[in-house]
Amino acid sequence: MKLKNKNKKNDYSKLERKLYMYIVMIVMAAVVFVLYIRSMIRGKLGEWIVRFLENHYDLEYLDAMRIYQYSIRNNLEIFIYVAIAISILILCRVMLSKFAKYFDEINAGIDVLIQNEDKQIELSAEMDFMEHKLNTLKQTLEKREQDAKLAEQRKNDVVMYLAHDIKTPLTSIIGYLSLLDEAPDMPIEQKAKYVHITLDKAYRLEQLIDEFFEITRYNLQTITLTKRHIDLYYMLVQMADEFYPQLAANGKQAVIHAPEDLTVFGDPDKLARVFNNILKNAVAYSEENSVIDITAGLSENMVSIVFKNAGSIPKDKLAAIFEKFYRLDNARSSDTGGTGLGLAIAKEIIIQHGGQIHAESNDHYTTFTVELPVLPDLVDKRGS
Structure with a gap:
């Protein structure tokens, strides 16, 4: 003071x-x-x-x-x-x-x-301290305005792309249902094939609609946490099992390196969402027939969870991946495209837990590291 x-x-x-x-x-x-x-x-x-x-x-x-x-x-x-x-x-x-x-x-x-x-704002020589503060404030406001415009532009782009992506599976659903309606005597094998394709497109349509709601909810809802002690090892194993079909389809696998008695204090649903988003990102952007290593351990009352996958992220994009509506792929595949909110929300959740999250990448590998307090009092101290 x-x-x-x-x-x-x-x-x-x-x-x-x-x-x-x-x-x-x-x-x-x-x-x-x-x-x-x-x-x-x-x-x-x-x-x-x-x-x-x-x-x-x-x-x-x-x-x-x-x-x-x-x-x-x-x-x-x-x-x-x-x-x-x-x-x-x-x-x-x-x-x-x-x-x-x-x-x-x-x-x-x-x-x-x-x-x-x-x-620039110019004042008398004896008011140089105020001149510096006003110019700093001016630069801060300009940066915030630019960031807001960029975020709004990204949001508009995401909405436009999602609208286009929604139309694609919807068109397929209508097309295949029309074929089924027009040919009631269609062979059972062909009918089963069309029904399967239609169902896949319907699931994709549901996912895209959920992402539309995600855009709306992100700025309106406050993240509230219900914390308790979590069996972290079991959570990671369960998550890897849920991703098995997506991993196996591209010859990938997730390998967990963590002690079975590892625990952490936090909101299980919110942390599951964080790990889910990180692994989903690793699955989408890692190389085919590669291994995604998930390593967790305890160090000085902090749990560290590291996701490592084969594949690199350009340095100019690495700093922005935790921003709202930011996506690595500009082409936006209809199969993997998302709102770009996953990692931004993950960061908010980790900060609410009193932890931190960051990403690193070189020419061969990309790693996402999450650090979380083990004990409740550490969560409160870091969170405040």
């Missing part, structure tokens, strides 16, 4: 020095002004007043001097006080004008932020 206050004081040091110089200069000018008035009343100004009384009122010199003495000279302190009051008013007016100048500059800078003008 002390360091923070010290930094704030340093921020305003130039402005304080400038205002202090103004105050010193104005006070000195006020003192000189008061002394000048005092000397003038006692000197040339006094003589001028006496001559004025003599010439305009036909008074003798002694009479004019007596009037001057009693009316002005003996009340010199009153004139000094008036001069001091005038000096203070002048000081206040000058200081207010200086403050108004700085506020006008800040106001102009805020106008640049509001109007989103494409220019």
